[in-house]
Amino acid sequence: MWVNDGMTRVISSISVSLDGYVAGPDPTMQDPLGKRGELLHEWVIKLQAWREPHKREGGTTDDPSEAVVRDQLEATGSYLMGRRMYSGGSGPWSGDGNANGWWGDEPPFRLPVYVLTHHEREPLTLGQTTFHFATTGVEDAVAAAREAAGDKAVHVSGGAEAIGAVLAAGLLDELEIHLVPILLGSGARLFEGAGTDPRLELVRVVDAPDVTHLKYAVSR
Amino acid sequence: MWVNDGMTRVISSISVSLDGYVAGPDPTMQDPLGKRGELLHEWVIKLQAWREPHKREGGTTDDPSEAVVRDQLEATGSYLMGRRMYSGGSGPWSGDGNANGWWGDEPPFRLPVYVLTHHEREPLTLGQTTFHFATTGVEDAVAAAREAAGDKAVHVSGGAEAIGAVLAAGLLDELEIHLVPILLGSGARLFEGAGTDPRLELVRVVDAPDVTHLKYAVSR
Numbered sequence: 001m002w003v004n005d006g007m008t009r010v011i012s013s014i015s016v017s018l019d020g021y022v023a024g025p026d027p028t029m030q031d032p033l034g035k036r037g038e039l040l041h042e043w044v045i046k047l048q049a050w051r052e053p054h055k056r057e058g059g060t061t062d063d064p065s066e067a068v069v070r071d072q073l074e075a076t077g078s079y080l081m082g083r084r085m086y087s088g089g090s091g092p093w094s095g096d097g098n099a100n101g102w103w104g105d106e107p108p109f110r111l112p113v114y115v116l117t118h119h120e121r122e123p124l125t126l127g128q129t130t131f132h133f134a135t136t137g138v139e140d141a142v143a144a145a146r147e148a149a150g151d152k153a154v155h156v157s158g159g160a161e162a163i164g165a166v167l168a169a170g171l172l173d174e175l176e177i178h179l180v181p182i183l184l185g186s187g188a189r190l191f192e193g194a195g196t197d198p199r200l201e202l203v204r205v206v207d208a209p210d211v212t213h214l215k216y217a218v219s220r
Numbered sequence: 221m222w223v224n225d226g227m228t229r230v231i232s233s234i235s236v237s238l239d240g241y242v243a244g245p246d247p248t249m250q251d252p253l254g255k256r257g258e259l260l261h262e263w264v265i266k267l268q269a270w271r272e273p274h275k276r277e278g279g280t281t282d283d284p285s286e287a288v289v290r291d292q293l294e295a296t297g298s299y300l301m302g303r304r305m306y307s308g309g310s311g312p313w314s315g316d317g318n319a320n321g322w323w324g325d326e327p328p329f330r331l332p333v334y335v336l337t338h339h340e341r342e343p344l345t346l347g348q349t350t351f352h353f354a355t356t357g358v359e360d361a362v363a364a365a366r367e368a369a370g371d372k373a374v375h376v377s378g379g380a381e382a383i384g385a386v387l388a389a390g391l392l393d394e395l396e397i398h399l400v401p402i403l404l405g406s407g408a409r410l411f412e413g414a415g416t417d418p419r420l421e422l423v424r425v426v427d428a429p430d431v432t433h434l435k436y437a438v439s440r
Contacts, residue, residue: 018397018420018436019411020240036416177238181420181436183411191239191403196256200238200401202432207425214432216238216401 008146010080012156012163013072013176014190015040015211021187022160034187040180043211044069053108064208072176077152078145079109082162083117086131103129112148114141116162138165160188167194167218175200176215228366230300232376232383233292233396234410235260235431241407242380254407260400263431264289273328284428292396297372298365299329302382303337306351323349332368334361336382358385380408387414387438395420396435 014022017040024034033040044050048059049069060066086103106127107113113131121133132148134141145154153173156166166172177190199219206213234242237260244254253260264270268279269289280286306323326347327333333351341353352368354361365374373393376386386392397410419439426433 019414020409179434181422183414183416183418183420185414185416189240194239194403196403196405198403200403202401202427205425205427205432207422212422212425212434214399 008077008149008151009153009173010142010146010156010166010171011072011075011153011174011176012158012166012172013178014158014160014163015044015178015180016190017180017182017184019183019185020189020191021184022158022190023188024184025186027188034184036182036184037187039182040184043178043180043208049073053110055106064206065211065213068176068178068206068208068213072155075153076111076155077149078111079113079155079157080134080141080145080162080166081113081115081157082159082165083115083119085158085162086113086115086117107131112145114145114148116141116165138169138171142166142169142171160190160192164191164193167191167198170197170220172198172218174203174215175218176213179212179214180210181212228297228369228371229373229393230362230366230376230386230391231292231295231373231394231396232378232386232392233398234378234380234383235264235398235400236410237400237402237404239403239405240409240411241404242378242410243408244404245406247408254404256402256404257407259402260404263398263400263428269293273330275326284426285431285433288396288398288426288428288433292375295373296331296375297369298331299333299375299377300361300365300382300386301333301335301377302379302385303335303339305377305379305382306333306335306337327351332365334365334368336361336385358389358391362386362389362391380410380412384411384413387411387418390417390440392418392438394423394435395438396433399432399434400430401432 016022024037027034043065046060047063047066047069048061049066051059107129110128113129114134115131117133117135120135124131134144156163197220200216203217204215236242244257247254263285266280267286267289268281269286271279327349330348333349334354335351337353337355340355344351354364376383417440420436423437424435
């Protein structure tokens with residue numbers, strides 16, 4: 001049983017195909033989620049909870065997924081992501097790419113973001129988001145992101161490799177899988193390199209059109 | 221949207237780890253589910269619905285999984301399985317292995333079973349179960365199993381390869397995944413070789429202790 005020990009929690013959520021992929025094959029800068037990978041995020045892109053921070057009009061509000069996304073945004077005090085997600089934009093949060101890099105002038109995070117990388121670099125502030133580059137390993141990166149999160153949680157945004165590293169280090173408290181009923185056949189898998197030690201316990205299911213949200217408490 | 225066209229339905233259900241495996245690494249005759257693979261079936265082995273046809277005493281009856289297993293047994297008119305599941309016993313239905321082969325004198329099926337194989341062989345009757353050996357491909361095997369199922373469904377019992385073959389041939393109508401929150405790290409994956417054509421739509425979620433039952437209608 002997972003017990004909140006009062007420490008800043010580390011959470012993650014990611015869209016996964018029924019055959020276990022978080023991106024399709026053959027990713028490119030133009031198509032960072034690979035072949036058919038964008039199908040993984042159709043469920044979120046139509047939600048007002050996603051469109052609002054992306055400065056897009058409209059969106060549905062009567063979808064059970066709406067509360068799932070809003071809850072996650074409200075719970076989050078800082079972000080942690082892998083180098084490729086920062087530089088190449090994987091996931092539905094990716095920007096359009098312009099002079100200020102992939103995320104544009106106003107990245108949708110509006111909170112401190114910690115990027116796992118081997119390349120030292122000064123922090124970069126774009127709009128209301130500051131990217132910090134964490135070069136001394138996953139433990140240090142999580143510690144810094146925890147410090148920045150205040151009384152909220154650190155959200156590990158992806159990609160699969162970053163989530164696997166945090167899981168393998170025993171630092172993840174909660175993982176929400178947005179299970180999308182499509183088959184991608186190949187691509188990047190979640191849990192690659194996560195080992196077999198993490199123990200998971202289902203704490204909530206939300207059954208929405210086109211996606212099932214499965215939230216697991218993680219312990220070791 | 222999946223529509224029942226009146227034909228005998230072909231259904232399948234299988235326990236899958238959160239990282240997508242239906243068996244762990246290094247399977248042997250003694251340990252056909254591989255390392256830690258038996259953890260996939262802990263949820264079913266404790267149910268009366270499973271223990272009864274296996275002539276074992278006791279079992280819980282107040283678990284939401286009980287109805288899931290009983291419904292599947294009641295829906296089934298014949299079984300289809302891969303050669304390895306027949307000869308090596310993978311899955312929670314496997315027998316103890318004795319003079320009459322892996323399944324013993326009284327296999328738990330008590331319905332016609334069609335085995336996908338390349339080796340021609342006369343039908344083998346053990347107790348109330350007759351095994352038929354289907355050597356002319358998955359389409360013929362499904363057709364024969366349909367014929368035998370009467371007004372009930374054909375249940376594709378496994379392993380992953382047999383389910384993948386029926387899926388790839390476009391012959392599966394329903395797939396129920398018993399999602400077990402463990403990581404196996406390696407082993408046999410579901411959906412290997414199933415291609416990306418199958419379209420799946422969630423029709424039911426049952427949230428039980430230690431397992432989540434996700435039933436998908438399949439179409440192409």
